[in-house]
Every structure is written in structure tokens, then in C-alpha cells.
Amino acid sequence: MQHSVSIRDLSLNFGNVKVLETLNLDIEQGEFIVLLGPSGCGKSTLLNCIAGLLDVSAGQIFINGKNVTWEEPKDRGIGMVFQSYALYPQMTVERNLSFGLRVAGMKKEEIERRVARAAEILQIQPLLGRKPANLSGGQRQRVAIGRALVRDVDVFLFDEPLSNLDAKLRSDLRVEIKRLHARLKNTMIYVTHDQIEALTLADRIAIMKNGVIQQLADPHTIYNKPVNLYVAGFIGSPSMNFIEGTLDGSSFTAEDGTVVPVATYDFADKSKASGKAVLGVRPEHILIGEEASRMPYNAEVEIEIVEPMGSDTLAWTKIAGRPVTFRAASDVHLEPGQKLVVGFDPARGSFFSSETTERL
């Protein structure tokens, strides 16, 4: 099947600064891809390259099999939604929606039909006569999405569309974008630094760092089988616990001498499972009480700090001499100084080579 968007050996330099380096990415028809990374990792730059707003230094971009590397943004079959909404302030919502169509010289009836359809989909019919200044943040972003919608494009590009909204609106609009994708089935490329948005929206997430895609996989894989230390530390909040030590085939010995049996762990390549390594365990994979004692590794620890989060409780303690957080149900009573048994199964954790930081 033809890829919706294909990026081949894409590089972009600003002077001597390499922002993107020989990047390859294939996006399927109708897929929701999230580009996730910290600021400055090149994710927005990549999106701008796909949109045609930045000229690439090397490589090619294909959209629906057509080489668009040298095409103008309007000829690429894309619609884009920006973080700051970028609505034309002097035009009404309706004029904002129809601007691109008017530029293209479309017939009046067709413009009206499309604007009406977009307004219906996004529930913004009552706002059509207003100016952007008289809209709330959520409404503005809806209009911005509508502006991409009316152009009947194949690929939607979102550049941190929810970052300017408050937490409540953000989660509301997040669901709406997901609903929109389910309804339209367009390819969507979505840039964000918010991992919750990435995990909830994406079919596949591309985690970027320094202009290189670290891992491209579905959210479940990204979360549970991070490909390297960077991805493991970036995804998850609170973040993964790391314990440094040495692997010798059947067990992992932490720096303070604590031994963790690793028989259950599924190594990618058993022969390489030795030498200095880092064990990563997510806070929710550390269990307490009855369950803990059945785990391959368990120990009695003392709780240092308790952070009630409402839905659950986060507790800080030390395992193998390292500060570690674990999650407990909110109805479990925990308090600082309390001693209890915690345990985990290394199979649910991750081992990384200390040398290469790659997953073992």
C-alpha cells in the first residue's frame, strides 16, 4: 500500500547547526502519528518541512506518492493547525475559514457548502459571524482546525495545538481531536511535548531527540519496551526508576550488592546480557504487600515521603540504595517511616546497557 507521507533521508541545517539528520519516516494512510520530544529536538522543524514552510537541505518528502520536496505548501494537500491558532484577526470566523478557498478561486456555493460542513463538524455555527478576538481559546483552536478542514486535505498537521489552553480544555479538545480523526480518517501528524497527548492520541509515536527519531512505535510498546535509556526516562510520569549495576546472565547485581534474579526477563539477545547495565522499573510495576512477596525480587523498605495524587498515591523509598518511587492504590494507607515489603518482576522492567544506553 502507498504511504500517506514518506520522508527519505531528510536533513536540515541552519548554517552549521544540524537540526535534522538523515531522517526517515513512513506514515500509513489514515494513521495518527505523534512527534514527541523536548523543545529543540526538531519535531516542529520536521513538521514545517513536511508543510513546505521550510526548505530542506537534503532528502525528499513524498505525500501520497507524489514528490513534494519542492512544492509550495498549498500544493501539498496539507492543512496545518498552529499553537497560537494564527487566525486572521481582522476577519470573521467565516472569512477565516473561507480564506484559503477564496485564494484558490473556488465557486461561492462550494465555499459555502464546505464552510457549513466544517462548522457543523466542529460545532462552531453560532460563531461564524464573530471576530477571533471575541472567541475563547478553545473556540479559536476549533476554528483553526476548521480552516484545515475546509480545504479537504489528505494530511493534517498539528503544531502543538493544545499547548496554549488550560488543562481542562486541553483534555476536552484532545478527545475531540481523537473523535475527529475517527470520523475523518485522514492522516494526522501531531507535534507535542506533552506525553499524555502523545500516548492518548497516537497510533504510533515518534520520540525525537537532537533531530533523530529515537523510537517509532505504538504507545504500548513505547511505554513498556522503550528502546533506550532516553526514551525510558522521557516517557512516563512519574518517570521510570533506574538502578545501576552489573548483569551476568542469570542475575543483576546492583552497586550496593543487592541481587535481582533476571530469569524471567526476555532479552533481545541473551549473549549480550552481561556487563554494566541499568535496570529500569516503572513506579506502577513495583507492588506491595501480599503480591510483592510473590515477585522474583522483593525486599522490606522504609517509606520516606508520600505524595497522594487523588486517584493513587506515590511513595518514595530506597531500593538497592537508590531513590525509587512506587505507586499504590489510594485506599492503601501509607505514611513516612512505615516499613513494608515491596517487590517487582524484572520481566516488566527494562535493562539497558550502560555503555550504549540501548535496550538489552
Place this chain on the structure above:
Amino acid sequence: MSQTATMAGSAPDTAVGVEPRGPRPKPFFTPTKIIIYSVLVFFTLYFLFPLYVMVVTSFKTMPEIRFGNIFALPNQINFDAWIKAWTSACTGLTCEGLAPGFWNSVKITIPSTIVSIFIAAVNGYALINWRFKGSELFFAILIFGSFIPYQVFLYPLVMITREMGIFGTLQAVIIVHTIFGMPILTLLFRNYFGSLPQELFKAARVDGAGFWRIFFEIMLPMSLPIFVVALILQVTGIWNDFLFGVVFAGTKNLPMTVQLNNIVNSAQGTPEYNVNMAATVLTGLVPLIIYFVSGKLFVRGVAAGAVKG
């Protein structure tokens, strides 16, 4: 906000021992305010005084002026000097007053202002949104131009306009004004357009709009404040110009400033101070009116250009 805006008059008494509650009282006569206002008032009077003398003198008759009380109010408001300045004062060889000069200045100022602002706006827009190779260098050179004194260019420009066959015409002086307005106006527009969100420009490009379409439909409607700033700068600058007018305009098109000079500096007869004063006020009236009408927009525009859009 409404609370902090409460004026001193409505603030509660602040007798010692009163428990603080509600809006903090804002007494008007604090040492800081007294100092600020006295300094402001002093300098206002200081700068207004010459204007006062001018206006007062222009309404006096010559015998009254010779009396010597230049600060005194006129015995009788007398418009003769104003009428003479406008219609019959001698500017060099002709004695038609300032009226022809006024219309010459209008003919110079309006096209120069429009042309220079339009070109500078396009320049600024292109320099910030359509960067090309060397656009930064181009801009640096343009700005460098504003640091070179006008007089340096005078002779070359005379030669150029002579070669073009327009020396001593309205076109010549209009072109010269447009050229010299370019650095500062381009800087102004470039910075203003730079302060508008870049994403707006990107959105318009994704929507398929081209260079002129984005300029006219997206950028211009958002640029009223900076246009007012440019308008004021250009109208006052060109209206008050003496040098380019006297050099390039030709004797038939001499602007008001040059004719004013001819009136005031005429060597023959006794100097008619009342006519001179009236002529000077008349000449300065256009920039003054522009300031009064659009001063608020001017301040807003300058602030917008400096800080954000």
C-alpha cells in the same frame, strides 16, 4: 482592577489607628507627585513660552511691537499680519504671501509620504517574511544609510537628477524624499511585521496566499498603528524639510519652509515681526495638527513597534 483605580477623593480617611480594609487610599499630594508635577509643569511652560510670544506678537500691530513689551497681550486682536503673511508678504521677487508655498508643500508632501510609506512597508514585509540570501546584509546596508548625513548625498543627487532630466521639478524632490525616508521607515515596518506572529504568515501560506495577497489582506489590515507612526514621521519630516526643497524643487515649486525663510530673512525694509510670527505659525500648523489629531495613535504605534504586536 476597578478598586485600584479608585481616585483619592473617594478613598476612606486614613486617620492613625484605622484598621486597613478595602482599597488602599491614594492621597494626591505626596512628595513624589508634587515633584513630578512641578517638574512637568515647569518644562511645559518652558517649551510653550516661545510659542506664546509668537502667537501674541502675530496679533499685534507694528507700533505696539516697537513698544517693547514682548510678553504683554495685544491691546487688540489684529489679523492684518496673518492676512499679509498668507496673501501678500514678499518671498523674494514675488509678493504673493505663503499661499503658493503652502500648496507646493502639499504637492510635495502627499506623494512623497504615500510613495515612501508604501515602498517601505513592502520592504519591511519582504525583509522579515520572505528572507532571501543576503537579506540581512541588504537590511544592514539600508540602515547604514541612515547614519550618513544628507549633505554628503546632495551633490551626487543633483547630478543624478540632472542626468535624469528632472532636476528642479516636483518629481525630483519627491524621489529624494522617498529615498531618504527609506532606512528609518523600513526599519520601522520590518520591526513591526517582525512583532506580528510568524504563524499567521505561515497559515496564510498554507492557505495558498502569495506575496501580495498576504501583504494586502493579512498584514496591512493589522498595521494601522505603524502606518500612523510612519505617516506622522513622513508628513512632519517632509513638511519641515528645507534643504531638499530649496535644492531640488526648482523656483516654481519652492515649499512653504523655503518661502517662510525668504519672508523672514528679506533684507529690504524694516522687519515686520508680526508678519514673520504669523508666517511661522502658519508654516508650523500642519505638523502641529497632525500631532494633535493622531498623537494617541502615534504613541500606541511606537509602543507596538517596540514591544509586541
